[in-house]
Amino acid sequence: MIEAKGLSRSFGGREVVHDVDFRVGPGEVVGFLGPNGAGKTTTIRMLLGLLRPDRGSADVSRPVGYLPEQFAGYDGMSVRGYLRFMARMKQPPSNEVDAAMARAGVADLARRPLARLSKGQRQRVGLAQALLGSPPAFVLDEPMQGLDPKQVVDARHVVQSLAHEGGAAVLLSTHVLAEAAAICDRVVVIVKGRVVAEERPGDAADLEARFLRLVGQAELA
Amino acid sequence: MRGLRATRATRATWAVVGKELVVLWTSPLPYVVGALLHIVLGTLYVNQLQARGQALAQPLFPLAGFLLIALVPILTMRTLADEARTGSLDLLHAVPVPTRALVVGKWLASWVTTLVVLAPATLFAVLLAWWGNPDRGPIIAGFAGLALLSAAVAGVGLLASSLTSSQPVAAMVGFFVALLLWFAHVGSETTSAGPLLAGFSISERLRSFAGGAIDSSDVGFFVLLTAAALVAAATVVQGRRLR
Ligand SMILES: Nc1ncnc2c1ncn2[C@@H]1O[C@H](COP(=O)(O)OP(=O)(O)OP(=O)(O)O)[C@@H](O)[C@H]1O
Numbered sequence A: 001m002i003e004a005k006g007l008s009r010s011f012g013g014r015e016v017v018h019d020v021d022f023r024v025g026p027g028e029v030v031g032f033l034g035p036n037g038a039g040k041t042t043t044i045r046m047l048l049g050l051l052r053p054d055r056g057s058a059d060v061s062r063p064v065g066y067l068p069e070q071f072a073g074y075d076g077m078s079v080r081g082y083l084r085f086m087a088r089m090k091q092p093p094s095n096e097v098d099a100a101m102a103r104a105g106v107a108d109l110a111r112r113p114l115a116r117l118s119k120g121q122r123q124r125v126g127l128a129q130a131l132l133g134s135p136p137a138f139v140l141d142e143p144m145q146g147l148d149p150k151q152v153v154d155a156r157h158v159v160q161s162l163a164h165e166g167g168a169a170v171l172l173s174t175h176v177l178a179e180a181a182a183i184c185d186r187v188v189v190i191v192k193g194r195v196v197a198e199e200r201p202g203d204a205a206d207l208e209a210r211f212l213r214l215v216g217q218a219e220l221a
Numbered sequence B: 001m002r003g004l005r006a007t008r009a010t011r012a013t014w015a016v017v018g019k020e021l022v023v024l025w026t027s028p029l030p031y032v033v034g035a036l037l038h039i040v041l042g043t044l045y046v047n048q049l050q051a052r053g054q055a056l057a058q059p060l061f062p063l064a065g066f067l068l069i070a071l072v073p074i075l076t077m078r079t080l081a082d083e084a085r086t087g088s089l090d091l092l093h094a095v096p097v098p099t100r101a102l103v104v105g106k107w108l109a110s111w112v113t114t115l116v117v118l119a120p121a122t123l124f125a126v127l128l129a130w131w132g133n134p135d136r137g138p139i140i141a142g143f144a145g146l147a148l149l150s151a152a153v154a155g156v157g158l159l160a161s162s163l164t165s166s167q168p169v170a171a172m173v174g175f176f177v178a179l180l181l182w183f184a185h186v187g188s189e190t191t192s193a194g195p196l197l198a199g200f201s202i203s204e205r206l207r208s209f210a211g212g213a214i215d216s217s218d219v220g221f222f223v224l225l226t227a228a229a230l231v232a233a234a235t236v237v238q239g240r241r242l243r
């Protein structure tokens, strides 16, 4: 389960997240949508205990699989070496390195140093790292960025199976509305730090129209 | 439960040591630092021997000690600063990995790396023994002093690295603090706090090792300095974790 309870946070007197409330239940994929600077990453960092909320609290099942907006590993390490290290750091330690690599589509990169990977390859290593230990909750900040079309399709299947087969709670932020429409059971739309809608995604064209209307309204307000 | 927590922290510490060693030795740093250390040390030491006209081990230790306070902060500058900059530290905090395991693991890897980088300097002692018949005690004590000094400076460097996300800033701060400690005894005769300050001088402590005595108060000083730096670094990491 992933729950935000009245989360608020200011930076230098400017409130960038205001009273954000939502809940992701087990077996559910929830999309976190919003324009650039809306406060998605800030909310996610508060959910994970990486940023102190000014008000409100977060409740996230542990362990949690986290893919940050800008994934960084350690340049000199090989893909497998990095994942083995992360597996040993997890609580409890995971012994599913090979399974995670296969699932994230990086099995053939196992011996390559992280420094030599392409952006999309690196992003998949980030996803593999989040999968380690099969946690009950996942928080993925723009997980599909930089992936090629085939990898996007594969990653969508992975994300859906985490929730629908594995029973995990999955929160993912994205800018690709077609993606949200394809895999999310629900979407939470945030604009200027406030949740302005929480609903079923519907089909992609419909979601796009509603999203633009919501953003337009919120920016006028 | 306590036991369980302890084994988890220990296991995480060793995992961090292994990872840090891989990251360090796949970077050019230890090789460059090692080359600089031995080129400069060799030149200055041979110079000293020629100037004195006799084969002595003693001048080796202050020279190596001074080079270490400049070079160890370069080995440690990356440890915490770069993980904070790239965000890989966030991934570890999200697990969460015990701060103690991170700090101790990184320090241990830096110390071991320093010892490996320093190791070829023992060749000077071997050559010396080959030429003449030097007293073994002071040589062994001198190297023990250098090892302890490295531990302390690695701690100071790690602390500097915890304070910033810029590697050059970390290296400079670490070097500056180590430099202050090196010269803490200077002018100690002129102030009333002098004797106290002189107690903090890592060069004076090293001198006493190189004189052939492994004094428990000198060992204790380096151990305490190291521990204090690590506790401070852990406090900083813990404090910066949630902002
Ligand atoms: N550490 C910080 N200090 C100051 N301002 C910050 C900080 N982090 C975020 N902000 C500001 O908070 C606002 C929300 O940022 P956030 O990264 O949460 O947006 P986002 O919704 O994730 O955007 P994007 O879609 O571009 O990733 C932005 O205006 C940003 O400038």
Ligand SMILES: [Mg+2]
Pocket: A040, A041, A042, A069, A141
């Ligand atoms: Mg973001």
